[in-house]
Amino acid sequence: MTTSSPYIGASVKRLEDRRFLTGTGRYIDDVKLPDMAVMAIYRSPHAHARINSIDLAAARAVPGVIDAFCAADIDMDLPVIPLRLAPFDGFERFLQRPIAQDKVRFVGEPVAVVIASDRYIAEDALDLIEVDFAPLPAVTSVDQAASGETLIHEDAGENMGTRYTVGRGDTDDAFSDAPYTRRERFTTNRHGAVPMETRGLIAEFDPDAPLLRLYGATKVNFFNRRHLAAAFDLPEEAVELIETDVGGGFGARGELYPEDYLVPIASRRNGRPVKWIEDRRENLTATNHSRDIVCDLEIATSNDGKILGMRATVQGDMGAYVRTNGGVVASKAAQFLPGPYRVPSFSCDVQFLITNKTPVGTFRGPGRFEANFCRERLLDMVAADLNIDPAELRLRNLMEPAELPYRIGELVPGDVNATFDRGNYPSALNQLLDEVGYADWKDRQGEIIDGRAHGLGIACFIESSAAGPPETARVTVAPDGNIEIRTGASSVGQGTETGLAQICADYLAIDIDRINVLHGSTTLVPTGGGTFHSRNTVMAGNAVRMAAEALRTRSIELAALRWNTDAGGLEYRDGAVHRGDDPGSILSLAELAAFARSRGPDEALAADAAFDNEGKLSYSYGAHAALVAVDVATGVIEVKKYVLTEEIGRALNPAMVQGQAVGGLVQGLGGTFLDHMIYDEDGQLLTGSFADYLLPTSTELPEITAIALEESPSEFNPMGFKGAGEGGIVAVAAAVGNAVVHALNAHGIQINDLPITPNRLRAALRATGT
């Protein structure tokens, strides 16, 4: 319906940047309210212990301490943190309450809270809290958990959160007749989102109004509001979740956590605003971890490498409680194990095991990063065993365009309609192979250049996007002609304001500088879906498009009233309503907005819309390639070159899409080589600071080429968008793992475990006598 689209598809500079570049952004810790107190949390130093007693007297006596409380002091039924996603039967036995009652189950679990006039005093007081713990044995592996020897939640009678089997076709048949099978165990390292800004909240709770206003909210504010209202026995409209600038989310931020209850409780107890800002040590133990799975994967193929079946056991280490993300990680790992390939039979035993570690949740590409690593590593082993080139093996098995759409079967319980939409998977791989010069490299695997062994690895992926409830938008024109977009979607720093403004500007045919985007807060729109699963551009973007389209219609209606004429003869173009070609007969949006307002206080030039994709997901897909150089003597790996292709339907803002791909890829290099939540046998986190928990830095960068393909627009929205936030990360460990193995083909090692560290690689090489 647009005549031109100068903004959609252009690398429009970000509208958000100025405030971030000048230090005038407003992140949660930048918000200060009158009479605000500060909260700090005493967290369990034990992984598993009974609480015999808690003595807060000394803490309360510190000058400047306003209040201190523990579970016994809270005058309400402690709610459980709800399940938002993948709420499988059985999980209800393992939900967390905001503060420990008689037992702690992981290091970092809240035990007591101090409220003080400033953070220094609050932390002084934490040191004076006396808790008598009776330590219990810690469960720190899925095997230990499965044994059930030590129960973490005694009432459940087991440590198995839940367990199910999913599949399609007959794997028994496939495996019994198969000429070739191979089975391997893979593990992916527990790590997390670790955004640069830690979490933080400010609560203002006036029980008389009643009003609970919670600043620092993001991601799924309307879901969270509903549950907070229920927990505090308030009507929903008495709870306001306010979104500030957000310093990165990547899946972990904006879920309901214990602090989302404790900060309001603190405010209500003390009748004043209370702020809590997570410190980094807390962040590494209290914010959701992710990725921690063990996968036994078996494949059956014909002699020419055609996949006949796959069967697997996926064991997810859930940590001590099941939090809002439910079983997403392991269930999505299982669902995505077959990947974009023709896998006629598949079965998977999926187990969710409770351990004495930090609870898990989603991190960018949840389950996909893990599944791709396991499957793509195994495919390279198949290729080697059958003496088939790895790219050729993949091309023989990738689904062809004619096979799509493809119903993948009920690979997550209840998800009966999951369907890969149209696409051309071989095209994405072939373009990758061309770009990376695969034809040249495939016969040079293991080549020693300047003393280091070189290898090129490839991996394919498919990735769902834009699931979940409808998204909302309201577009309003002010009498000065400026336009405001409000949406229920959040921004976690990815450029939401810019992207939505681009769409609105094109559909209203106006200058983007006139647009202001407000997002996230529950005070802006009546409801909203939120921001996760690479959905903002698809869901909020289409809601804004629909609102803009409705606003054009509304403009014409208003112009018809103003001119006292029939709407049929009027046309909306160039940001105004035109009557024929008479240059004098034009009403601008500003004029129409002023006219609307003159008609009465409830009249405005505004339009609302909600976009619902009715569960029809768009799947992005593509391939990654890594070229590595390995120093055999030290085990040090350099990723020299990295290429990825990602089909995203249509790029709203190519520079921002590039930013997602490159940022995701570098995050993925961290997950492959560095990021690791290491626990000892007592359940103590050994990597609880940035000195120990390593993140990628600027010196470890390969030469990167990220190619966004726009060959297969989504059929499920008229702008053709698919999600573009996660394709950069999901196949990194897979491609790098394959590259390292190829580089070391003279030594015959395999990589089945992440992260790939020099120590582990040297140990593997030493075992071969190298």
Next chain:
Amino acid sequence: MTEQHHLTLTVNGRAHSCDVEPRMTLADCLREKLDLTGTHLGCEHGVCGACTIIVDGAAVRSCLMFAVQAEGAEITTVEGLADGETLSVLQQAFHDNFALQCGFCTPGFLTTAETILAENPSPTRAEVQSAISGNICRCTGYVPIIDAILEAAERRRAGKK
């Protein structure tokens, strides 16, 4: 612990004075006492670089320095980089290169990069990579940040000719 020290310092060309406890970090002093919240805290143990400011010409992690150590110092924070409404060459290059997403680490990168370019107006790509290796960014993958710093260096050299 509540003994207060009177502190005077110059921040972004303006003289400030305040009373601080000896244990208060310079970062907290800037944020809480002077209300300059552009300086962000990402780890509070000197690793992430988000809180980097310029103290007497040197890039300093303000979480690792006590406010009282800044007595008499000349400090530049992110709020002092632009010239009124006009972004600095470096800020503009960050904008033009999509060198920020969530923006939380950006103040530390800008201040670090200012000191790099002051010391070495013509850095190589490798020198820039090395010089910002103590600053962590979780969003961008660093590539556009490096591009932006190199482009700013070039624009500044061209501007001086």
